[in-house]
Amino acid sequence: MTAASPDLPENAVTKSEGGAFVVTNRLVLSIAIPMTLGFLTTPLLGLVDTGVIGRLGEARLLAGLAVGAILFDLIFTTFNFLRSATTGLVAQAFGRGDLREQQAIFWRSLAIALVCGLALAALSPLILRAGLAVLQPGEEIAAVTRSYFFYRILAAPASLANYAVLGFVLGRGQGALGLFLQSLINGINIVLSITLGLVLGWGVVGVACATAAGETIGALVGLFLVMSGFDRRHRPAFAEIVARDRLMALFALNRDIMIRSFVLLAAFMVMTRLGTAQGAVTLAANSLLMTIFLLAGYYLDGLANAAEQLTGRAIGARYRPAFERALKLTALWAFALAAATTLLFLVIGPWMIDALTNAADVRAEAYRYVPWAAVTALTGALAFLMDGVFIGGTWSRDMRNMMLAAFCLYALAAAVLVPVFGNHGLWAALNLFLVARGVLLLARLPRRVTATFVS
DSSP: OOSSSOOOOGGGOOBOSOSOOOOOHHHHHHHHHHHHHHHHHHHHHHHHHHHHHHTTTOHHHHHHHHHHHHHHHHHHHHTTHHHHHHHHHHHHHHHHTBHHHHHHHHHHHHHHHHHHHHHHHHTHHHHHHHHHHHHOOOHHHHHHHHHHHHHHGGGHHHHHHHHHHHHHHHHTTOHHHHHHHHHHHHHHHHHHIIIIIIISOOTHHHHHHHHHHHHHHHHHHHHHHHHHTOOGGGOOOHHHHTOHHHHHHHHHHHHHHHHHHHHHHHHHHHHHHHHHTTOHHHHHHHHHHHHHHHHHHHHHHHHHHHHHHHHHHHHHHTOHHHHHHHHHHHHHHHHHHHHHHHHHHHHHHHHHHHHHOOOHHHHHHHHHTHHHHHTHHHHHHHHHHHHHHHHHTTOHHHHHHHHHHHHHHHHHHHHHHHHHHTHHHHHHHHHHHHHHHHHHHHHHHHHHHHHHSOO
16 A cells, blocks of 8 residues: 555546556656756746846846846745645656546645735735845835836736646646746747837836736646646546645645745855855855756756656556656666766856856856866756655655755854855855755655555
8 A cells, every 4th residue: 555645435536547657768758858948948038038128228127127036036936835746646646547636636736826826916015025125125126126026926826826737737747748838938928028128118017027928828828728638527526626634635745845945945045145255256156156056957857857757656556666767767867967967067167157257356266166066966966856756755744854954964064164165165065965955865765665665
């Protein structure tokens, strides 16, 4: 009997597509590659938005956009649990062949997304006030941020609905559909940002409206595509959707993943804070070098998505060979690509720095730490992979606890190394944090697998 989410009563379960399956490289890449390409449209969007506002020639507009983007990154990263939890639960239901429960999970997640989105919109004045109080950008910049924020927050329900849609799509292993939806959202956003922000001269308001339009259209299209694929014969009753035990399990899963996300954000905030203490040049250099880590993260996230779906599906099917094969293949691809990325960035890292800044002092400072940034692909590979496996298994408590333990090690390492080695010590502590995340979860894996696949 599996330790996954409890099944519906036997007479309520409709079987289709579930059971034993074979995991191949082609199956892994059919999920990983489309999602990697979809994720890569996000930094492209950021570059376009920055370029549009940058062409207006006013530093306060660019600074206001940056502050607004930080606020929304914090808000929506907080709610990323909607995507992760939905993926793991749907993947397990997919493995069981339970079409009825797949639909029920989708409706639960969508309801939570819409309620949270409406709450964010209603509380937006308070959220903005708190964010500006913390960041303290100055009144001219804050005025720009307010204009951006109040237009973009209108799409909060649609933005969170997209998390539920993407989680459902990924849970079923539909990587191509996930790529289409990500590309649609960001593509509309890019086109409208240029049109509204630059051509029509709406500036920051135009960029905000473009983002809101992209999220809204993407959500409507995603909902249509997902719902049109539902078989009415397997439609869950309202009582099943709002069943107390299922809702409580979903809330617990969401809570643990949200705490884990907060701690991860805190780790990067510590990196920024300790970098700030070493001067503006070092802070700027670290900011440029974190681009390397983020780029590596996009394709590692793609492989993590493959691990989520395939391991979750194997758990739902109660088929251990598929779980072990999925773990092996995703690990091989993750470490092979991470090693290649590390080597690539060791070679082209200085060129990337030159392309990103003309400041000679920042360039010189960044050159010194390129090896530390390049190796983050390798030190972070296991962490990304284990996150995917534990999301697929819906083992959220372990994710939360091991993240907290890794953060404590990180804080201790930073406290010891930074005073002695400066920025080298800070980068060493970050890499230790990445390694600890992966190793601590890996140490928990055998016990979880044994408990899940008992005969």
